[in-house]
Amino acid sequence: MDSQKTRTEEAEVSPARNTASSSSSSFLGNLLVVPMDGSHWIGIKAIAEEMGRRGHRVTVLIPEISIRLGPGKYYDTVVYPVPYDQAYLDSVMSSHTDILKKETESITERIKTRFSQFQKISNFIHITAEGLLFNDTLIARLDFDAMLTDPFLPTGSLVARKLGEFWYTGIISIPTVNVLRGMLFSMDMTATGCPSPPSYVPRFFTGYTDQMNFKERIVNTLVKCVLLCKMIIKKLQSQINLYINKYSDTMYNRSDFTLDFPRPLMPNIVLVGGINCDVRNPLPEDLESWVSGEHGFVVFTLGTMVSDMPEEITSIFLEVFRQIPQKVIWRYTGQVTSSIPENVKMMKWVPQNDLLARAFITHAGSHGLFEGLCHAVPMVMLPLGGDQHDNAMRFVNKGVGVVLDIFSITTEILLQGLNQVLHDIRYKENVLKLSALHKDRPVDPLDLSVYWTEYVMRHKGTEHLKPAVHELNWIQYLCLDVIALIVTVVLTSCFLTIKCIKLCYRKLSKKRKQD
């Protein structure tokens, strides 16, 4: 308790960031954080740190073995045991590297490999979640005003539900703030009741822009309503509806309209794209002097998930870097057998947010893209999976970079792509314009996140921002019952009118005949 007190006091005396509103500074509460591991941790960690720095008591629940989760200056951590060790986690992580293997295997083998990878990861997620959810002693100890979580995995929402005042009724949970980039089949948008017309809102995994031709609109519509998918996700969606609809008070989308295309949004969706780009620190002196040169430098990272790459791919990159005059900083922890050119520096961790590079070679994860955008660096994008292909296509559409297929990459293709963004001035011009738009916002995304998190705590939720759509079933929502009634009335009137006319006509003809 003593250390807790010290931490809070320290937070109070430290110079406060500009709060978005003065009213937000007066309320201090207890925030529980159930984060997701990997890159998803970045945004949530930033909010947790800032909330703690402003004097709230912030507690982060983390498993004893994790990839990136860990302690911070302004929050407490509560560590829960999990039934695996570091070696098991490493083996799960290494399966990511396999996806970069040159495709020499047969299709059946590749499907088999992918499936076993999927099982491995799914199993890992499962036992991690169970480690927390079945830890009744820990959960009984928790008492908080609100929950901050990533709904990509439902662990946080389930804990929030357990902590709910009337947990036995299964309806009410503690107020929950969700941070996410997006979910499969737009389940997050469906859950918030947000309209996503397939005519101009491209679905994930299609790689389309908001300007679709007829063929693309067909695919986009089919992706939305494909029956098989609907059946697969039906149960999942109803669960997600439950924990996002009923329980979510605010949903932060780690994006904005410089990355995504303009579309309708619900009042409780807050865009916080670029939440990770706020702070720039001075570079370590040795790195600063190494990168300074007339040609500038290139930063290369494929994110934290890819720590190792097959030899045939690393050698392509090294060959290309040998042919350019720029220095290259490469975040890489794997083995390299070929000789490393003089202009390449390999590092275990790259302060990519602090590097104002000439070009950025990235796997197009949303965090990396916003860092590149923030510093107006043209990009070579090598998407690996998830939302990365869509992210990359959006930035290609905006002319701030090129996308290359890492699975079929060659020295020529990579060299051409890299030279394109390095020497074609239009990429730099476009990224400068887009960067100016991205950075021009009434409230900094981190301040905004903290503001709405405090708001949810102050008002014990955001009931008045939840649209009535959640009370309706899909027939009512689409007014199909109303349309059916109107059509019936119109058809019946038409039918009766025709009948009447026929009757009159017949009577008239009869009369005429009689005459």
Place this chain on the structure above:
Amino acid sequence: MDSQKTRTEEAEVSPARNTASSSSSSFLGNLLVVPMDGSHWIGIKAIAEEMGRRGHRVTVLIPEISIRLGPGKYYDTVVYPVPYDQAYLDSVMSSHTDILKKETESITERIKTRFSQFQKISNFIHITAEGLLFNDTLIARLDFDAMLTDPFLPTGSLVARKLGEFWYTGIISIPTVNVLRGMLFSMDMTATGCPSPPSYVPRFFTGYTDQMNFKERIVNTLVKCVLLCKMIIKKLQSQINLYINKYSDTMYNRSDFTLDFPRPLMPNIVLVGGINCDVRNPLPEDLESWVSGEHGFVVFTLGTMVSDMPEEITSIFLEVFRQIPQKVIWRYTGQVTSSIPENVKMMKWVPQNDLLARAFITHAGSHGLFEGLCHAVPMVMLPLGGDQHDNAMRFVNKGVGVVLDIFSITTEILLQGLNQVLHDIRYKENVLKLSALHKDRPVDPLDLSVYWTEYVMRHKGTEHLKPAVHELNWIQYLCLDVIALIVTVVLTSCFLTIKCIKLCYRKLSKKRKQD
């Protein structure tokens, strides 16, 4: 020019309000304002003043005869001649008073009166707009970075279009910021491409909430798609589409989700409800001492449009005020023949934003409601027309006031309603809660309006916030072509499958017979 210089300098040296972002203070531009007269002027005036105070050159175009339009401390005015005098304007305004006449006339007469009033007002709007639009000398002199206007009347948008760089192509106008509360038939939402599902988004003039039963959903849907209305407004909508879609860069809606129900919004729609409640000034001393008493006081105003009321209605109000212990401040400029009770003070203008009253008797215009909400005053609402009935029903739904029909009001009804909000503690509790939600926002609405107006000027529009829906016709938007193709393919496959099966069956039976 000298006075212009002085004004700008003064604005620069005066202590700056907290700007929403530091970047907004560096850019100074030229803003043209084409306001609408009456209460619509309130929000626009606030933005114009604040833009001027921050150092922008702000020019407001106003007709030489007007109801409320006039000069301000921080903006210039350019006055254009209109072909009417004050007496004509007074006669137009007096027609508003007529609507409060007790309904002794026959229905035909009332329709006739209403129609002639409508014609009078419509004619007045027309000649005022022509006074500006046909003033070529004036328009040729205008050169601005952006336009701030109220799209309820298209005058501003037409001027913006005239000022557009490629005016002759009829496509491009100068960047335009629109401020409005809403338009007939939700034409503003249609024009921005914003989905408004009739199942939970109540239409104006229905008085419904977001929780509608089957019958209400039928009416709400019919209001949305009634053929006759559609035909009447078709041409109007296409014009409005043009000037809001293509030309509008940001649309401020003078509302928020404490007044309106939660619904989807487009990225270029900014909610600035309560923009008029920012500044509170100390009351004049005599008024301050007069209102201070143990029972508190009631503020009563029916807005600027109703300056006079029939004797039979004023006497009802006076009779009720005589029966309550509270002081009453009544904004009224008309004649009163009955004796005025001691606790009633009649004023030509009421600083209603500065009065923390026990109750507020209002016509439920959106500005008044936000002022009442801002100061957490329970309300007796007497809607007269326009959006007022819907506004009132929303606040009744939220339990912050009662609505009474002024056209059939009696002493008993008014006294009961007033006593209800004065003595039932629940109204005060509800309005306190709603007021806290209304005032809890990351950026003050006036700052937010100024921020986005500057944004539009800095970036010469908000092209990246305009959804691609504007490029689609309604068949494409609803994907009816896609659905038609899918249905055709499915039906054709079914048909062919059945044909094949029949053919096989026939061949088989034939073969069997042969056997």
